[in-house]
Amino acid sequence: MGIFKAHFMKVIKSPLFYISIILTAAVIGSDHYVAEGKLHGHVVDDVVGMLGFSNTRGLIAVCGALPFAANFAKEWTSDVTTSCVTRCGEKKYIASNVVMCYVSTVLTVFIGIMLYAFVLSFFLPVFEMDNNYMDFITAYFVELGAPWLQIMYRVFIYSVSCAMYSVM
DSSP states (O other), rough: OOOHHHHHHHHOHHHHHHHHHHHHHHHHHHHHHHHHSSOOSSSHHHHHHHHHOOOHHHHHHHHHHHHHHHHHHHHHHHTTHHHHHHHHHHHHHHHHHHHHHHHHHHHHHHHHHHHHHHHHHSSOSSOOOOOOOHHHHHHHHHHHHHHHHHHHHHHHHHHHHHHHHHHO
């Protein structure tokens, strides 16, 4: 647990973590604008639609894994890896790195896309009831009166899938 906490603190304190969040938001926004050329009626429709048809899942996974990869490269070049493996063991070190890559990617992608949705909410309403087809999950969150939960749910699922790409 100690090695995981150390890796986590290094990644979170890194300026590249915050740059990657902004880069993720920019890539998602540019992909959405280039693909569609326009904005839809509300934030839920834009974000959920963009997540369903995004062609940049691999690029987003790279943006998400960037803070961890930079930290690992710094450890490798400064020869800290040998002392870490000696201190905690090979299996713990590998497991910690895989889990940290996954967690940092989930956080980076989730926060980046939510940042994009937040900025988008300045230009569009969060949700408007219309007669278009609405899936079960959207209808559930709309009836609760919580469209942001719908966005967060979809973005979390997307973040988890991007993290799986980055770990592979």
